[in-house]
Every structure is written in C-alpha cells, then in structure tokens.
Amino acid sequence: MIYSEKQMEEKVIMDTASRMCAAARTAPKTRGVDRITTLVLTGTEKDALADKMDEIAKREFKEETLFFSRFIQHAGNLHSAQAVVLIGVKRSYNGLTFCSYCGFESCEKCEEAGGRCAFNMMDLGIAMGSAVSIAADDRVDNRIMYSIGKAATEMSYTDEPVSWIGIPISISGKNIFFDRK
Secondary structure, three states, X not given: OOOOHHXXXXXXXXXXXXXXXXXXXXXXXXXXXXXXXXXXXXXXXHHHHHHHHHHHHHHHOOOOHHHHHHHHHHHHHHHHOXXXXXXXXXXXXXXXXXXXXXXXXXXXHHHHOOOOOHHHHHHHXXXXXXXXXXXXXXXXXXXXXXXXXXXXXHHOOOOOOEEEEEEEEEOOOOOOOOOOO
C-alpha cells in the first residue's frame, strides 16, 4: 500500500487529538473530581465554529479593534487548521464552607451570581497544559485560544453549561499560528 503525505498527516492529526483528549481526562484534578469534557471537530463542524467566531467578532467588537482583529485572526487560524480539540469544564460548585478563591463569600453566593468555581477553572488549565504537551511531543503545531472557547459556548455542544477552551492543531510546512499580525 502507498499512503500519501495528506493521508498520513490526517492520521497523525486524529491520533494526536485523541491523545490530547486522553491527557486532558487523566490530568490531575484539584479536588479529585472530574468535570472535564472534550470534543474534537474537523471539516464542516470545525469551519462552522470558525464562522461563529467571525459572527461574534462582528456582533461584539465593532468598536474594539484589538479584540475584533484577534477573533478574526483566530477564526482564520481555525479555518486553516486540520482539527480543533475543545476542552471544557462542566459548571459545578463544590459546596465548601471556607474557600473564596472564586471571589465570592461561599459556593452558594458564587452559584447565585452565575460565577465559576476556581477549582474547576484550575482543572481546565491543568487539562489544557497536559493536552498541549501531547501535541508538542507529536510535533503538531497548536495554540490555546480562548476565542474558540467563547464561540464553542454559543454552539451549545452539550446540554449543560461548559466553559470551553479551543486548541486548533495543524501540520504544515510553516506553523500557521506563528508570525501573525
């Protein structure tokens, strides 16, 4: 059998994405409670997410040129990438009587205000670090993008509230996430 470079690169992208999801799942958790969720998008689903980013930029950042250009640039990167790994954390509140890392007096006050538990957000950060280390080990170009996560939230990929972060991944002759203006 002969496999073209495109076929091999597609295989590597999906293999890397699956290992990134596994790394996010097995990453240490602050309280030993797993609230992490992952998705991988390719093709038309990935491009629909990039289109959502363009829509958000035009809707939300008309006057704010820095964020507008950042969202547009990230959407272009996502269109160019072969896949995106979405890592999220499901919203939950730990019910601790003394913590306040979230900035609220109690978990109850945080939940009432629609805040996010600091432990969950720490878990998301640890999961992202674990995932991108896999991509780096595989020599697959990647970049953590909050903007993709904001768009993913509007796409409603799950039935429950999730805070998402996107990690587009790419194999090309030149890193598409480098030398951006």
